[in-house]
Each structure stands twice: as structure tokens, then as C-alpha cells.
Amino acid sequence: MQVIPPALERLIIDLTRLPGIGQKTASRLALYLLRRPAAEALHLSTSLAELHASIQLCSRCFAFSENDPCQICEDSRRNDRLVCVVEAPGDLMAIEKTGSFGGVYHILHGVLAPMEGIGPDELKIRELFQRVRTQEIEEILVATSSTVPGEATASYLIDYLAGMPVKVTRLACGIPMGMDIKYADEHTLARAVESRQIIR
Amino acid sequence: MQVIPPALERLIIDLTRLPGIGQKTASRLALYLLRRPAAEALHLSTSLAELHASIQLCSRCFAFSENDPCQICEDSRRNDRLVCVVEAPGDLMAIEKTGSFGGVYHILHGVLAPMEGIGPDELKIRELFQRVRTQEIEEILVATSSTVPGEATASYLIDYLAGMPVKVTRLACGIPMGMDIKYADEHTLARAVESRQIIR
Incomplete structure (x- = not known):
């Protein structure tokens, strides 16, 4: 029994090929696009088609x-x-x-x-x-x-x-700005101590 | 200074319009598609274009x-x-x-x-x-x-x-299958008690 219309299923399968997009997210996105006006899906379709054509x-x-x-x-x-x-x-x-x-x-x-x-x-x-x-x-x-x-x-x-x-x-490694020292992981803290900067 | 090629930026903007896709996820997806063969983006583009055309x-x-x-x-x-x-x-x-x-x-x-x-x-x-x-x-x-x-x-x-x-x-409400009773929230548990089923 084919419950999902083939065109919807094809889109879901294509979306699951993207990194971090699983079956549930893909279904949610595809159904969202189906509920929205056709222009939105077409707009995204055009952007995708133009992606490789215009970028090198x-x-x-x-x-x-x-x-x-x-x-x-x-x-x-x-x-x-x-x-x-x-x-x-x-x-x-x-x-x-x-x-x-x-x-x-x-x-x-x-x-x-x-x-x-x-x-x-x-x-x-x-x-x-x-x-x-x-x-x-x-x-x-x-x-x-x-x-x-x-x-x-x-x-x-x-x-x-x-x-x-x-x-x-090399980019400087150390404590992220605004971070409390006690929450910094030990590798970062060790690096921050080793790379300490002379102030005066 | 335009750092992001316009075609890439357009795709990122279109992707952020989808539910649950923020700026970072959209950039990641767009860059992924750009790194992959053009056929993948075109395939997804076609699926999107056909979505509304063939579904009612x-x-x-x-x-x-x-x-x-x-x-x-x-x-x-x-x-x-x-x-x-x-x-x-x-x-x-x-x-x-x-x-x-x-x-x-x-x-x-x-x-x-x-x-x-x-x-x-x-x-x-x-x-x-x-x-x-x-x-x-x-x-x-x-x-x-x-x-x-x-x-x-x-x-x-x-x-x-x-x-x-x-x-x-109405669909039955109660403890999900395989769930330990002590982890069920009190509303679900209360509903499960109220809707208890006669076994014999």
C-alpha cells in the first residue's frame, strides 16, 4: 500500500541524503513545503538548480x-x-x-x-x-x-x-571570551597557560 | 565585501525559511551540496519542482x-x-x-x-x-x-x-510500551489508572 504520494516520497528520500537530516526531519520539511504555497518549493528548487551553475x-x-x-x-x-x-x-x-x-x-x-x-x-x-x-x-x-x-x-x-x-x-588557542575559567576543559586551560601572554 | 557568492547566499536564505533550519544549519547544508557533484543539488531541485505539480x-x-x-x-x-x-x-x-x-x-x-x-x-x-x-x-x-x-x-x-x-x-492514552512506570509523567500515569482495562 502506497500511503505516501511518490513525488513526496522522492523529496523525502532526497532530503535524507543531506547531512544531519534523518527520516523524521525530512518528512517534516517535505510536508511543510507541501502545506506552503507552491512558490516556496519552486524558489528553493531554482536556488538549488543555480547553485553549481554559477559557482566555481x-x-x-x-x-x-x-x-x-x-x-x-x-x-x-x-x-x-x-x-x-x-x-x-x-x-x-x-x-x-x-x-x-x-x-x-x-x-x-x-x-x-x-x-x-x-x-x-x-x-x-x-x-x-x-x-x-x-x-x-x-x-x-x-x-x-x-x-x-x-x-x-x-x-x-x-x-x-x-x-x-x-x-x-597559528591561530591562538586559549580560554573562550566570556568563559569562566573553572568551566574550561583541562586541555584548553593547559594550552592557555602554556601560551600565556606577557602584559608588561 | 561580498564574501559569500550570491547564488550560495540565496540558497542559504531559502533554506533558513524551512522550520527548524537556522543560519548555521543552512550554511552547512548549502556548502555540503556545493562540495558534492552538481547532480545531487539538481536532483533535489527537480524533486522540489515536482512536489506541488503532482500532488493534490x-x-x-x-x-x-x-x-x-x-x-x-x-x-x-x-x-x-x-x-x-x-x-x-x-x-x-x-x-x-x-x-x-x-x-x-x-x-x-x-x-x-x-x-x-x-x-x-x-x-x-x-x-x-x-x-x-x-x-x-x-x-x-x-x-x-x-x-x-x-x-x-x-x-x-x-x-x-x-x-x-x-x-x-478516541486513541487510548497510557504508559508507552516498554516504559518503566516510575519514569512515566504523572498526567500519563493518572490517565493510565483512570483508563485501566479489565483483564478478567
């Missing part, structure tokens, strides 16, 4: 962009001698939102994960070294996540870059 | 269906003298999944919410009474949720149906 990778920094080079790489007010290396486009967006970075980026599109067969060649690491060799870069800010694979990727980059005439920096 | 409301029970009447109403093996009244199509799917109901349905498409201006005329309540008057219905199983608005809607229906020659039943 910037050939310099590998950010997603509608132009090549991307607007950040093209912007003459930005310091292209300071390159921030991030794992993914979402990290670039998070750093841009802070408004505290005036350099350019290099997106790795992942982290090293030898167990899953992801080595340096699967990421944009070769391209990063190429940029360091061919462009006048003064500083590489390694801004991978402070997770185990993020740290491993950072170590790999830092080791390799040691042989090149470029300053290498 | 069954004119008898008001379920979403690709045919009118829907497959359940059309099925001669089902008992059309037993009508289960539910709030929404998702409830119908949940009951169908159990395989323990052999009657037909009537979907109200909401619950009474006078504060939000949702009265009987905004739901398919008039149509339910019309069915009771014109079809040979023996039993109405009121299967609204055991929430405050669900119970209020049930009370309204039960009061109105009292004047009609039809048996009215």
Missing part, C-alpha cells in the same frame, strides 16, 4: 566564487602577502565575519585523513606550496581547526613550510 | 495524493465506515506504518487555535460533519494529539458528533 572555485585561493579570481583575491585593499590557510569555505566565512583579517585565503578543502585515503594530493596542499614558491608571501597563518585531524594537518604544513622563507603563524 | 488533496479525506480520490479512499478492501480523524498528513503516515488500522481517514489540516484565528472553518471540520451526514459511517476514531490544542479540537468534535448517529472513539 577561485583558481588562486580555491574559495567558492561566482568570479575567478574571487572578490577577496581581486581586492587590491587586501594584503596578498598574508595568507590564511583554512580547511573549508565555511571557515573563511567565519573569519571574514569577524572583520579582523585583512589578508587573503587558501582553502585546503579538507584535512589529512590517511585512514580514509586523504593525503596531501587530495587537498589543495600542493597548490599552497606552489603559491609560497611563486608569489611574494610574507606570512602563512595556519587556521585549521584545533581538532586532532586539524592539528595533524597544521603540523604537516608547518613542517613543510619550515624549509621556505616565510613566517608561519 | 484527496477530495474525500483531504490527504495529499497524486490521484483523487487517494489510494486509501479508493481501496475497496478498507472499511469506509470507520473514519480516523487526524490533524495532519504526517499523523496518517504514522498510523499507516503501524498496519493496525483498516479504515479510512479524514485530515483536518490543523487544530483549533482561536487565539491565532483558526476556528472550525479554517480546518476541514465542516467537511467531516458533511461526510458523517451523507455517508454511511459507523465509527469516528478521533486521533488528534494528546496536546492541549489537540484535546480541545477532539472535545469540539466529540461534542458536535454527540448529536449524530455515529459511534465516537
